[in-house]
Structures are given as structure tokens and as C-alpha cells.
Amino acid sequence: MPELPEIRTIAAGLDDALAGHTLSGLEVARPQCLNGTPGEMRDWILARRVVRVKPRGKWILFSLDDIAGDLVAINLGMGAEIRLPGAAEEPPDHYRVRLHTREGSGVFIRFWWLGHVHYVPGDDETHPVRLLGPDALDEGLDVDAFRGLLEGRRGGIKAFLLDQRRIAGIGNFYAHDILARAGVHPLRKIPTLGDDEIAGLHRSIREVLGESLDLGGADYERDIFGRPGRFSRESFIVGYREGTPCGLCGTTVVRIRTGSTPGDICPGCQPLPEDRT
Amino acid sequence: MPELPEIRTIAAGLDDALAGHTLSGLEVARPQCLNGTPGEMRDWILARRVVRVKPRGKWILFSLDDIAGDLVAINLGMGAEIRLPGAAEEPPDHYRVRLHTREGSGVFIRFWWLGHVHYVPGDDETHPVRLLGPDALDEGLDVDAFRGLLEGRRGGIKAFLLDQRRIAGIGNFYAHDILARAGVHPLRKIPTLGDDEIAGLHRSIREVLGESLDLGGADYERDIFGRPGRFSRESFIVGYREGTPCGLCGTTVVRIRTGSTPGDICPGCQPLPEDRT
DNA sequence: TAATCTAACAACGA
DNA sequence: CTCGTTGTTAGATT
Numbered sequence: 001m002p003e004l005p006e007i008r009t010i011a012a013g014l015d016d017a018l019a020g021h022t023l024s025g026l027e028v029a030r031p032q033c034l035n036g037t038p039g040e041m042r043d044w045i046l047a048r049r050v051v052r053v054k055p056r057g058k059w060i061l062f063s064l065d066d067i068a069g070d071l072v073a074i075n076l077g078m079g080a081e082i083r084l085p086g087a088a089e090e091p092p093d094h095y096r097v098r099l100h101t102r103e104g105s106g107v108f109i110r111f112w113w114l115g116h117v118h119y120v121p122g123d124d125e126t127h128p129v130r131l132l133g134p135d136a137l138d139e140g141l142d143v144d145a146f147r148g149l150l151e152g153r154r155g156g157i158k159a160f161l162l163d164q165r166r167i168a169g170i171g172n173f174y175a176h177d178i179l180a181r182a183g184v185h186p187l188r189k190i191p192t193l194g195d196d197e198i199a200g201l202h203r204s205i206r207e208v209l210g211e212s213l214d215l216g217g218a219d220y221e222r223d224i225f226g227r228p229g230r231f232s233r234e235s236f237i238v239g240y241r242e243g244t245p246c247g248l249c250g251t252t253v254v255r256i257r258t259g260s261t262p263g264d265i266c267p268g269c270q271p272l273p274e275d276r277t
Numbered sequence: 278m279p280e281l282p283e284i285r286t287i288a289a290g291l292d293d294a295l296a297g298h299t300l301s302g303l304e305v306a307r308p309q310c311l312n313g314t315p316g317e318m319r320d321w322i323l324a325r326r327v328v329r330v331k332p333r334g335k336w337i338l339f340s341l342d343d344i345a346g347d348l349v350a351i352n353l354g355m356g357a358e359i360r361l362p363g364a365a366e367e368p369p370d371h372y373r374v375r376l377h378t379r380e381g382s383g384v385f386i387r388f389w390w391l392g393h394v395h396y397v398p399g400d401d402e403t404h405p406v407r408l409l410g411p412d413a414l415d416e417g418l419d420v421d422a423f424r425g426l427l428e429g430r431r432g433g434i435k436a437f438l439l440d441q442r443r444i445a446g447i448g449n450f451y452a453h454d455i456l457a458r459a460g461v462h463p464l465r466k467i468p469t470l471g472d473d474e475i476a477g478l479h480r481s482i483r484e485v486l487g488e489s490l491d492l493g494g495a496d497y498e499r500d501i502f503g504r505p506g507r508f509s510r511e512s513f514i515v516g517y518r519e520g521t522p523c524g525l526c527g528t529t530v531v532r533i534r535t536g537s538t539p540g541d542i543c544p545g546c547q548p549l550p551e552d553r554t
Numbered sequence: 555t556a557a558t559c560t561a562a563c564a565a566c567g568a
Numbered sequence: 569c570t571c572g573t574t575g576t577t578a579g580a581t582t
Contacts, residue, residue, distance in 0.1 A: 030582075031582095032581080032582050033582085113581095114581065114582090153574090153575095154574070154575075155574075155575050155576080156575090156576095159575080159576080259576070259577080260576090260577070260578085
């Protein structure tokens, strides 16, 4: 479940290693994760130079030369290993997709569950990566811009935060504490949020994701060299603490269902004026 | 609530009267029913020739010359008067939209509730009239084509029949008896329908709409000269007969809610194996 | 632990 | 009786 901090860490590593390289090989042990046949994929992307590798929400984007906007877009789904072994190192065993460059690098990807390697032509305006909202840590996303994103929305705040078309990069793992630090219940309807709560959410997003990013991402994920992140869920105040005291007020954390995802909340810090717990 | 039979009757009358005419005037007492300002509308459509007037589902389409696919699209919403008074006749009083032609004809439209007069450029691929399914009485819509439309659909059959993007021209008024004649409960899920039931629905659509069309449409609607149709709801076997015996089997007709629309059914003819009445 | 896309459906607005 | 948008849920994805 790599989210923005992990994706940024991985993409930065890939950019360091691959920017300027030319793709020379693609091997696929699981064709369903592509959006074309392996043969089509090779026609589309091989012999092309990787201009840059950049993170975008939960996606890793390789920009290709020759045609503006052409991308290789990687989504790690609900968890994946993505490795770039050093020259002296043994390549991993059970890859699902392997990408080689003429310069001798190899990217090995093993999806745990539901991941994709897509080719996105520059003129494809409908691919999910074209519909992403602003990155949750985008420099330009100040509190006013964030308030603007919420404008006119009527649904629950957690569904909004997880909707990649609204704001990109937040998944369930970090959502718990983003909401808890702001003292906002996940089921609060957006129009009921006060300016202070909106500012609190904006600050929480930057704090929670920023702290993890500074530590190289969550400790259950690894960078492209296999090194784990140093952000531990121990630092959460409610996330994955069901049945234990809230890190802020001591009230016992409870797990509720919010839409399709489970969510841990502190009933003390995150009251729901409207109705249920 | 004009549906396919009434729309075909009206469109045929307008085509007889206006095909070849050139639009010369547009007056609007209710600008909200346009998809542009009255001034824009005039720029778009005046001085242009009406090539043909054709029915399409519940829409009346004026094809304009000069640019292929350019249309004036009229939707009568939940009921409207649309009149083309004879030369000697007094024009109606309370129009909402009035359209004149250089040749001296005038079309007067009074929307009762939620109707539209839209300009649809030929390159607009997203306007509702571009997304319509095949006309319910389309010559080419044989039983195999109809079965093809149902393929892959999982929802209730009535929601399908009323969805203009699937099949165009059926509204709630005729839907009751289309379902009843085929002995199909409105909430039946499409994948549970047998081949015989699909064939029955196909036949019912043609019978019910065809009978009304042959009679000039429903008797509560009028043609462009103000003459009422001759199709009476008295001939329905279940539609608008709540509390009275089904015209086929004598079981008392009941009104149920099916999704967002009310629907009369015969519990005898239209059992629902799955669950509720 | 965790993601995204589609279809169907309800609620609301116009 | 209309049509459209939004939000919500359920199902599927290999």
C-alpha cells in the first residue's frame, strides 16, 4: 500500500538511477498488469529514452522522449516490491515485470495484489493519471487552494481525501491520523466543516505525509535498494490503535467502517455531531 | 410526458410543415430552457435552413444546413404544448419559446415542467442526444439486436427500459404495460430473464408503442395542430389500474415503487421469484 | 495492512 | 411524468 511518501521515495531513487537511460527490454510474467499485450508494450516503449521519473499521487511516471506527454505509468496497487539491484547484486527471483535499460540497469517489480504497468500516450486524456487531483504535498496547495478543492463537495471528508481525482496521494494508512490530528470525524460532511477544521486538515496532511516522507516512508515498505522506511505506525495517535488509548486524549480508539474502508477514530477527539459513532 | 409515439407524431407534423424552411426568429420568455443565451442561440441557428425534422427517442431534432450534424434539439420534459398554428389561426398566448421561419410559419412551445430547446453543434459528442440508444421502434432493432442491448447488464429491467442511453423513447407511461404484457416484473434482474421473456419484451415494446403510434399517440397529448391523440389508457391491462382487476388474469393491480418511478403491476402475471412484490 | 474501475441506485437540483 | 450530477455501495480485478 505505498502512498505518497513511499512513492516519492521510490520515484526519487528511480529518477537518480534511470533518468536519461534508454529502455531496451521488457519481460512480463503477468500480462494482465499491462494495458496492452507484451508485444504492443515493447513496440510502444522500447528504444525510447526515459527523460525523468516522477511521482504523481500514488503513481510513478516515466516520461518518454520523442512525444510530449507519453508515459510509462506504474501503480503499485495494494503493495509491491520494486527493486533496482546494483551491478554486483543478484537480480530478484520472482519478478512479474522486468524493465531493462541499454545502460545496464534493470527494474524488477513484483506486485502483491493488483498493480499495473501502463503505457499512456500523450493524447490519452482519460487515463486515471490524467484525472488526478493535485498532489497532497504539492507546493502550490496552500490552505486556500485546499479549501477550493472542497468547494461544492457534499460528501464525507474521508471519501474526499481518498479520492485520487480530488487530491492525489492519500490512502487509508495515513488517512486515519490526518483526520484525527485535525479532530475531524471521517464521516463529517464537507459542507459542515468550519474554516478552522479545513485549515487543520490541510496542516495534518502536510504534517503526517511530510513526517513519513522525511523518514523515507513507512517501515513496512522498502526503497528500490530494499532498504525499509523509518516511519513507524507507532507514531500514530489513532491509526491501528483500536482498543488502546488515543495518543492525544486517552479515549479508547475504536474501528468503524467508513464507506468501503475501515477507519480508526478517537471518539473523544473526533466527535460526529450529525449521528453515529 | 410525451414518449415515442407522441414525439413521432409531433415530429412528423413539424417535418411536413417546416422541412426546407429557414429559421428567421427566436423569442424566448424563459431563457433557462436554452443551452445558451437567447442572443447566442440566435447567432447559432437563425438564417439557417431546417433540412429535416426527425424524432429521436423523446427528442425532436431539427437538422440544420451548412454544417453536418448541427441540430436544434427539443425535449418536451414532463409535458409541453407545441403548436404550429395555421395561417388564419390566432397564435397561442403563453408561449415560452417561439420559433419563426422566413416562410411564415411559427412554432410555439409552452413547457409545463422542465423542457429544453438546445443547439447541438455537429462536433458535440457529449450532448444527451448523441448518447441515445437505438429508437425503441427502430426497424433494425429486431429481437437479436434487443438481446444484444441487454447483454452484460445486471440491473433491473425497468431501469433499463427507461434509460435513454440503452434504448430510446420509452417512459414510465408505456413501461407498465410493456412489462405486464411480457409477464415480467419491473424489478427482475436482466441476467435472470429467459430467452422467451426477452422475446416477449421485444414484442411488447413494438405492440404497445406501435398501437399508440397508429392512433396518433396518447389522448392526453396533442399534435401540433392541437388535435388530441386517440390512444386511451383504458386499453392498458395494468397501467393506471391500481386496485382494479388485471386486464389479462383478473388479479388486482398494485402500485409499487421501482427505483425512482412508481409502477403498476399485476402480481399474477408478473411474479418476482427473487423477493418482494 | 491495502487500490482502482465500473455499474447501479438514491438523492437532489433544475 | 424529465434529465443531469453527485455520492454511495457492491462487485470485480488475475
